[in-house]
Amino acid sequence: MTKIRVLVVDDSALIRQVLGDMLRSESDIDLVGFARDGEDAIRQVELLKPDVITMDVEMPRMTGLEALRTIMEKHPTPVVMCSTLTSENASITMQALEIGAVDFVCKPKNGALSALRTLHDDLLHKIRAATSAKLRLKVRKPTTSIRPVTTGDRVVVIASSTGGPRALSELWECLPKGLNVPILVVQHMPAGFTASLAQRLDRMGTVPCAEATEANRVTPGIAYLAPGGKHLRVASNGFLTLDTAPPIHGVRPAADYLFMSVAELYGARTVGVVLTGMGKDGAAGALAIKEAGGVAFGESEESCTIYGMPRAAKAIGATSAEFPIHDMAQAIVAAVSARVAHAV
Numbered sequence: 646m647t648k649i650r651v652l653v654v655d656d657s658a659l660i661r662q663v664l665g666d667m668l669r670s671e672s673d674i675d676l677v678g679f680a681r682d683g684e685d686a687i688r689q690v691e692l693l694k695p696d697v698i699t700m701d702v703e704m705p706r707m708t709g710l711e712a713l714r715t716i717m718e719k720h721p722t723p724v725v726m727c728s729t730l731t732s733e734n735a736s737i738t739m740q741a742l743e744i745g746a747v748d749f750v751c752k753p754k755n756g757a758l759s760a761l762r763t764l765h766d767d768l769l770h771k772i773r774a775a776t777s778a779k780l781r782l783k784v785r786k787p788t789t790s791i792r793p794v795t796t797g798d799r800v801v802v803i804a805s806s807t808g809g810p811r812a813l814s815e816l817w818e819c820l821p822k823g824l825n826v827p828i829l830v831v832q833h834m835p836a837g838f839t840a841s842l843a844q845r846l847d848r849m850g851t852v853p854c855a856e857a858t859e860a861n862r863v864t865p866g867i868a869y870l871a872p873g874g875k876h877l878r879v880a881s882n883g884f885l886t887l888d889t890a891p892p893i894h895g896v897r898p899a900a901d902y903l904f905m906s907v908a909e910l911y912g913a914r915t916v917g918v919v920l921t922g923m924g925k926d927g928a929a930g931a932l933a934i935k936e937a938g939g940v941a942f943g944e945s946e947e948s949c950t951i952y953g954m955p956r957a958a959k960a961i962g963a964t965s966a967e968f969p970i971h972d973m974a975q976a977i978v979a980a981v982s983a984r985v986a987h988a989v
Contacts, residue, residue, distance in 0.1 A: 646673060648675040649697060649772060650694070651695055652680065652686070652689055652695035654679070654681075654689075654699065654704070655679075655681075655699075661679050673773075678693050681704075683711050687715050687720075690716055697722070697725065697772050699724075702741070709726060709737070723780065724746045724747060725746070725747060725771045726738055726749035727749070727768075728752065729751070732840075739810055743810065743811050747778040747780075747808065748771045749771075752764055778951055791974055798914050799916055800826065800863060800916070802900070802904050802915065803829070803831070804904070804917075804918070804919045804931075805920035808950025809922060812949075813830065814845065814849070815970045816974055817849045819973070819975075820852050821851065822850070823866070827867060828854075829868070830868060831870075831926075833896045833898070838873055839870055839873045840856045853867050854868040854870060857871055857885050857887065859884065859885060859887055861885045862885065863879055863885070871903065874897060876889070876890055876899060878907075879910055896924075900926045903930065908930070908939060909933075913938030915934045916980045918943075919958045919964065920949075922954040928961055935963055942964055942965065942967065942968060942977075943958050946967075948970040948971070
């Protein structure tokens with residue numbers, strides 16, 4: 646059996662010890678070394694050639710972001726960031742995902758051994774997933790302009806997971822200003838990080854985006870992102886509702902939860918989009934949209950970080966077409982303009 650070669654980068658001796666013990670106990674993982682900071686990480690990557698890197702966000706001499714940029718340019722390697730939950734670190738983590746990190750885990754602030762061990766399942770799962778992730782350069786925005794939709798009664802729902810923050814950023818860059826349809830997004834992400842992602846999408850200046858609250862209602866021209874740790878759905882009066890019902894497919898928020906509620910309310914006026922991610926969340930919801938007379942698209946394998954969720958949706962016949970992320974905005978606009986033939 647070929648083992649996954651992992652390099653751990655963290656300036657804390659305690660965390661290096663805990664992560665080292667954790668990884669050494671796994672039969673399919675080979676801990677090849679440690680690095681204490683970004684400069685050391687770059688040297689170790691060149692020397693050891695790991696399959697996956699776990700990297701702290703905050704480090705002396707060279708930050709995790711600076712090291713990540715250099716690694717992705719010179720020695721592209723799947724990276725899982727380790728971030729503590731602060732507003733500053735959440736913003737840095739979003740930048741890391743846009744630069745090319747595959748995923749992240751959230752480590753406790755206090756560094757207690759018992760708390761650090763709660764990382765076990767999440768980190769191991771993401772290290773193993775990272776081995777199948779596709780690393781790619783960020784594509785350029787299409788040169789052809791997309792005409793905004795000024796009228797219409799459609800609603801767009803989007804699902805994304807691993808690789809999703811970067812995919813959403815690329816999608817947002819391509820959406821036209823004045824897109825007068827509501828957009829609801831589920832990105833698998835823990836509480837505390839979705840607000841930062843919504844802010845980054847909002848600052849792109851195309852479609853305004855905010856983290857959803859129960860004071861919001863479905864509004865043309867506005868996008869709402871499900872907050873981490875809470876399911877999002879649409880009530881019959883058009884207001885958004887949030888709840889902590891059990892996870893679906895092991896995740897909360899779950900796209901299926903949102904997609905099914907929107908399909909029930911909006912029927913044929915629903916446009917579903919399933920982007921990159923592991924697992925099958927969004928597949929059943931996309932099928933519900935199709936059966937209600939709406940249309941659903943999947944991100945094509947060529948641009949997915951992990952072609953799991955779109956593959957699952959395609960396998961059950963839920964999506965009518967797939968597009969690389971840089972063409973998805975055009976497909977969405979065609980669909981909400983009732984020009985589905987042009988999208989497909």
